[in-house]
Amino acid sequence: xxxxxxxxxxxxxxxxxxxxxxxxxxxxxxxxxxxxxxxxxxxxxxxxxxxxxxxxxxxxxxxxxxxxxxxxxxxxxxxxxxxxxxxxxxxxxxxxxxxxxxxxxxxxxxxxxxxxxxxxxxxxxxxxxxxxxxxxxxxxxxxxxxxxxxxxxxxxxxxxxxxxxxxxxxxxxxxxxxxxxxxxxxxxxxxxxxxxxxxxxxxxxxxxxxxx
Amino acid sequence: xxxxxxxxxxxxxxxxxxxxxxxxxxxxxxxxxxxxxxxxxxxxxxxxxxxxxxxxxxxxxxxxxxxxxxxxxxxxxxxxxxxxxxxxxxxxxxxxxxxxxxxxxxxxxxxxxxxxxxxxxxxxxxxxxxxxxxxxxxxxxxxxxxxxxxxxxxxxxxxxxxxxxxxxxxxxxxxxxx
Numbered sequence: 001x002x003x004x005x006x007x008x009x010x011x012x013x014x015x016x017x018x019x020x021x022x023x024x025x026x027x028x029x030x031x032x033x034x035x036x037x038x039x040x041x042x043x044x045x046x047x048x049x050x051x052x053x054x055x056x057x058x059x060x061x062x063x064x065x066x067x068x069x070x071x072x073x074x075x076x077x078x079x080x081x082x083x084x085x086x087x088x089x090x091x092x093x094x095x096x097x098x099x100x101x102x103x104x105x106x107x108x109x110x111x112x113x114x115x116x117x118x119x120x121x122x123x124x125x126x127x128x129x130x131x132x133x134x135x136x137x138x139x140x141x142x143x144x145x146x147x148x149x150x151x152x153x154x155x156x157x158x159x160x161x162x163x164x165x166x167x168x169x170x171x172x173x174x175x176x177x178x179x180x181x182x183x184x185x186x187x188x189x190x191x192x193x194x195x196x197x198x199x200x201x202x203x204x205x206x207x208x209x210x211x212x
Numbered sequence: 213x214x215x216x217x218x219x220x221x222x223x224x225x226x227x228x229x230x231x232x233x234x235x236x237x238x239x240x241x242x243x244x245x246x247x248x249x250x251x252x253x254x255x256x257x258x259x260x261x262x263x264x265x266x267x268x269x270x271x272x273x274x275x276x277x278x279x280x281x282x283x284x285x286x287x288x289x290x291x292x293x294x295x296x297x298x299x300x301x302x303x304x305x306x307x308x309x310x311x312x313x314x315x316x317x318x319x320x321x322x323x324x325x326x327x328x329x330x331x332x333x334x335x336x337x338x339x340x341x342x343x344x345x346x347x348x349x350x351x352x353x354x355x356x357x358x359x360x361x362x363x364x365x366x367x368x369x370x371x372x373x374x375x376x377x378x379x380x381x382x383x384x385x386x387x388x389x390x
Contacts, residue, residue, distance in 0.1 A: 084288030
């Protein structure tokens with residue numbers, strides 16, 4: 001087939017419409033949040049003393065970390081799924097959540113006696129954390145990988161990993177409402193591992209599933 | 213020159229998205245020439261037919277046109293897709309290539325030349341369902357309109373449009389999967 005002939009076919013198909021990618025991302029984010037919320041509420045749900053805990057700095061700081069991660073990953077994945085879009089600024093913002101966690105962890109080390117560091121880090125919930133962050137995040141991750149297929153990521157593996165970080169940030173935001181371990185030391189260790197699992201799954205999905 | 217090109221192409225693309233078919237045809241012809249110039253400069257050794265990459269890029273641009281932000285420049289978007297498809301073509305043939313994005317500024321538009329080689333797109337076309345294949349061939353190779361194609365196969369224009377759209381999407385998907 002000559003290229004001019006191909007152009008005739010493409011032109012004849014000019015009327016076919018698809019939702020703009022940027023709007024589709026917002027819908028996907030909404031759907032993913034709903035799925036994560038449903039899974040969360042049907043399984044573990046918020047901790048009973050949620051209202052009381054909401055007055056403590058440590059409890060609230062968890063949401064700052066996870067929401068900052070989710071928001072920065074959302075901005076980056078939208079750029080990564082758009083060919084030719086500059087990703088430099090969004091990439092730099094990805095450092096925000098890790099930096100916040102690191103700062104909080106260092107503060108915690110100053111505020112808590114050394115004898116308690118181990119207990120704070122190991123916490124009481126690490127297996128639940130490592131199970132439920134990936135579990136709540138797997139549905140959102142599937143949606144985000146599907147969105148990457150709908151988009152056109154020129155770096156699919158990286159985009160897939162960021163899809164995992166986005167799913168992880170979203171999932172951890174819900175999980176944080178359940179978890180009794182509020183120490184930044186716990187968050188820096190177990191949340192990171194659980195979210196890294198989702199990022200790894202996302203990278204694999206990007207490698208094998210996101211083709212265009 | 214490049215700035216003028218950018219403004220004109222963005223305008224055509226916006227008109228095309230708004231439903232102006234003539235603008236879209238104009239846009240695609242210009243893009244084909246630009247991408248051809250880009251790809252030919254990049255393929256110095258044999259192994260990859262530049263025109264195959266041009267066609268794969270055009271198809272990708274078509275099926276992914278919803279990824280362009282209308283307030284963003286269109287040329288970086290086009291070259292990012294062309295570059296991705298070029299690397300993909302080399303990858304499929306087991307070669308590695310490094311492409312410098314800055315080179316796009318020096319690209320010149322080039323016309324298509326006749327070749328006798330079998331096109332990748334023909335093989336992809338063979339993979340379609342018979343109905344999709346005959347509709348895509350009628351509209352492209354035979355140059356028939358949607359109406360003429362509908363009359364010829366005794367189906368509705370809507371059915372022709374659906375087959376054409378699905379056929380093109382299937383070809384694009386096949387290129388991505390290989």
